Amino acid sequence: MQRASKSYPAAYAGQIHANLDGQAMDSWFQAERSVNAIRPGDHAWLAFSGEEERAHIIGDFVYDGLATEEKVVYVTDAPPDRLPGVRPRHGIELRSYTDTRQLRVIPREQACLSGRGRFDPDRMLRTLEREVDAAFDQGFRAVRLTTDFSWVLNEPGRSDLSQMLGCEHQFGEAVSPSTMAMAICQVDKHACPQDELVALRDTHEVLVEVNPEFDDGILRIVRTFEPHGLRVEGELDAARHAVFAEKLSLVTHERRRIHLDFSRLRFIDLGGLNLLAHHATGLPTDDGLVLDHLPADVENVIDMVGWHRLPGLARGQERPFPGAGGMAS
């Protein structure tokens, strides 16, 4: 199993094939995808760090569906105007979509609870099938399903994880061949132990994350939530200093230390390093900027210039172990 391949974004898929000599082709492949790239057939996983991250992802998932006249099904006990992760947007009245049945909000009791009020995987699967059929009959070209499973993991007297894993597996079997259905399974990252989180994550073919703040195929900038900061992918040079500085300002709040995940940074020019140091010394706190997961050759250049000439920059975490990446970690 080529687990390291998981950590490459879809944007660089062409290079992945070249780099791995086609290994990615014949091995199990878990794709990371931004929420605007979720397509029918995707059974996606979201382990969110908090409401801010969830609001970025589930909010886009729901509103994008409604805007493109796809059906949206949310299994939750919350009312339509208070859906988890869906913050109000100006000029959009969610209740009007429930009236036209483009938005279906199904309480857990109707969707996936047994007569005794416990999680019933079979019932969940039947709900999925029923809603996809209904969407088809209504003439929608696609249906987006989502629910937060955290409560199942915290259910009193929950046996082991196998029931949940089985459910996810069957859910994936049902969604993957579908030309209509796409689903995001949400779990609060802090709701269960790390090993369970990883096991659950691995029953999904797609890991969903926020839409990038910027992506032109050369440089890609993605917000990160835990730790707070940005992931910078690709190549950063003078042609993109301005957009990078702008996105860096976006995540600069008082009293929040900024981490920059450089694990997929292939190149940064001297002006870019200057820009980082300049930004770091202008921060309100002394925390500076933390550079996480520096690739060896990028670090080598910084070592040569000298960290002491880049005040305010701190070396963060080492590169992660292969396979430890992804959104569950």
Next chain:
Amino acid sequence: MSETFSHRVLPYDGVDDFLAGAVPFLNAGIDAGDRVLVVTGLGSEVLLREALGPGAGEVEFVDANQWYAHPSRTLADCLGDADRLCEQGRRLRVLGEPAWTGRRPLEVLEWQRVEAIVNVAFAETGAAILCPYARTLPAGVVASARRTHPETLRGEQALDNPSYVDPWAYSAMCDQEALPDAPARAERLDIVRPDLFWLRAWVTDYARRTPLAEEDLQRLLVAVTEVVTNALRHGAPPIVLRMWMEPGELVCEVKDDGFWATDSAFGLIPPRADGPGRFGLWAVRLLCSIVQIRTGKGGTTVRLRLSLPSVPAVVGV
């Protein structure tokens, strides 16, 4: 502490001459509580240890071949040490005897330039630097030392050097000779787009066909990006990149029609450590083995030279 900076040459004829100049210089440092560094070969180290007696324990001996590894890096490291000591109210005292033999002419030139630049870079540090030059060295090397050191040490007496030249004038002299034309076999890329992503892809493609080490490739990419970015910002089109191989070296040349201000420091002085300074061209010198710059009415040429590993890298051991 406001010690006066000194940079002296010690021409010597044999062991006695050498010790007569070096030992009092080192003892003065030991007595004053300086950080005393001796950069030399094993032979001189043995002689000095014997002559200094118990005082030798206060002296750090460093192998010359290691210390004089790279002109810009050595200068930056040593200046960093001198600055730190100066802040602590101490003085850096260096007896430095470069290994001149076995160096290629271009390297010799760069080390001689460093000898001149030292006078500017260390002026505020109060460091004391003494450079022994054996009279058996090629005449040109000794003559150049008299142009790059303000004073000559005879015994314990420092005398002004009549042939001393202003460091910037000396550095300009190093660049007087026109560069030979790029060979016909050189591969050429005309830089028309400001997006340097394509340039790096092209350079990578060329470099991957050579024995250049992977970490040197990243250094080259950072260096060439910096030079071309400068040319795009301050130079004039057309901007042309050429790459070719020379024995033991990969050469990457950036040419444009602009020319630099005459007061440019050419990245020869390391930026101060205590603030986000601009370190563009200086860092380029650090990242490459040798950087050659020619600028004038006929345009500007910057040649980046990277040494290739003499033995092919062993893979999979």
